[in-house]
Amino acid sequence: MVKAPVAASAIALMLAAPWAAHAQDPSASELARVRDEMKALQRSYEERMQALEKRLNDAEARAAKSETSAAPAPAAQSDASTALPAAAQPTPAPVAASAVPAQNAFNPAISLILQGTYARTSRDPNNFVINGFVPSGGEVGPPPRSFGLGESELVFTANVDPYFRGALVASLAPDNAVSVEEAYFQTIALPQGLTLKGGRFLSGIGYQNEIHQHAWDFQDAPLAYQAFLGGRYQQDGLQLRWVAPTPVFVELGGEIASGRSFPGSDSNKNGAGSAALFAHVGGDIGESYAWRTGVSYLRTSARNRTYDDVNAAGAAVTNSFTGRSRVWIVDGVLKWSPNGNSTYTNVKLQGEYFRARQDGDFTFDQAGAALTDGLRLAQSGWYAQSVYQFLPRWRVGYRYDALSRGTVNIGVVTSGAATLADFPALAVHNPTRNTAMLDFNPSEFSRLRLQLAADKSRLGATDNQILLQYIHSLGPHGAHRF
């Protein structure tokens, strides 16, 4: 914003230059200045050309010497310049010559995540439900029994041009389906701390939502994410973020998107089906602690969002919901490491609290009885987890999940047209889960994990789970979010 008028006046100056010369007007000194700058620019280009030529010669000389030398540094140059005074020397040649063929130089950075599990569960994972909550149809529940392949992720990122960065995260599911996890552009040249993102992306709500599954501290998502967001919330739309120019980290963001995924659904209308707002603040406490906390709000609308259930008589039915959903999230994370050096030991505490409301019309047994009345849900849930790296390669963690069924007001039950027994998915139940994990990280790029869980998502049943998991990252060193 500051630059725009400067650029505009520069252009104006250029356009006006021929006239100004004729008119001998007072901007003559201005012109002389511009001329000087042009000369300086020319000089700097000449210097760069010389540097490039030198690099080329060096590279050729090195190639000629063959690649046997383990320390290919131009030692002579180093010794010569030790003598100094460096001030008298020309600016040295930038960047070591790269061996990448030119046609590949602009290829995006590619990385690949490989994952897999071995699972033992005391209950059939195919019957997984979170009783008391509307099934999301998302990626929820434990992985399949025995050996199972996890999601393989393929990540491509690069700058598009000086204005945009692009990224694609493709997920290859074990059933051979390919899905687009994220595919977005992001601005890199907006002024004043603004960033606009567009395409499909993980919503900025909450804390864990933006973290990719392979970087989670447990194999699965917290129950609150599974119940209220179907695992995690993806948006197809636009996101605007603003970071405040303050010493304390303050970030505000807003999203408008299609809202096709749970708790919304494809509503086939022109406007935005979902909108989200979030605010995050964070900072350090001394050198050893870092924290971040935030509040988020997500609003979505659903039209004929269906789920399958079994009625009181034991027959399969499909119920549908049309209305709006709102989710509020409060999140917090605190990390500790001695003097901020997390290499040897560190502790991470993380927790989020969710409140979710759904209001609208609810149709019981769409294909049969098709009874329609209101539905009002006011539910909540939270989790807290801690991970402790006690040795350079070893981490141990514990997580507690709890969901509260809260208010479930089904119109057709209140009116007596159906009974609660017709809605086993919404049975009266407050799920909880205890999860413990131990992971071993041979390097920054590989992780082997043992996870034990006692999952009381189902009414009257505990699912005891034992999971072994591997996660491997191939390719460029990925940067992980805080």
Add this chain to the structure above:
Amino acid sequence: MITSLTRALVAATVLLTATPAFAALNILACEPEWASLAKELGGDKVNVSAATTAMQDPHRIEARPSLIARARSADLMVCTGAELEIGWAPLLQSQSGNSKIQPGQPGHFEAAAQVALIEVPTRVDRSMGDVHPAGNPHLHLDPANVARVATALGERMAQLDRGEAAGYRERTRSFLERWSQATARWQKEAAPLKGMPVVVYHKDNSYLVKWLGLREVGSLEPKPGLPPTTAHLSDLLAQLGKDPAKAVLRSTYNDPRPAEFIAQRANIPAVMLPYTVGGTEKAKDLFGLYDDTIARLLAAQK
């Protein structure tokens, strides 16, 4: 929805960015050595903050909210480059929303682009550990490199803050003069260290080893970036039996235990080197860093 959101954001922006325009150049240095250099070259014309301390491993920093907040207001980000900060600096750039410090902008300065790196691998594969394809990035432990970086950084600061350009150039000239005198003194002092066999922790002292002519006979890390294992340490001990070293070197942020394990068994001193500014009491600036490093090595050699 979006219009009201945009309006609110614009209003907030106007309110919060109404800071005086004559403020000094804000510099965020990725490591303390560059923060120290920027202070030398910028004096009171710059506000310098270092993203990391000497107690922290520059490979393994998290893009903490406080760092994103500092990156947001930076006019110039001075980093080592060569993938040293690959795990965190790109996030500071993409999450701060600061267009000035994006790669390729004048506000993004990489020291590694100013010097010839050593230990450039001819083959790159992760089975070799966490190798840096562009070469060893711990370049500030060769005084010639510091001089080259200073020349380029001083010019960059002059380019970004044209009003004060003469001041930056004058300070750079003065720094280079003092640096060249100090370098001559260090080379004289450190002459007895030539050929001294040492065990290093990580490849972070390679430039120092090369500059002083030390002889690196082994490394505590089995492969770059992998923590020392007992198997590797016992192999190293056996090797030291045949080819003894005079000292085990480690940096402030390294775990002291593996170095002491070897030191006790091989009966040689374990020497903690400051590695960067702030690493020891005496390493208050770049001059102190070199003074103290050489003093500690000389003490170990006796």
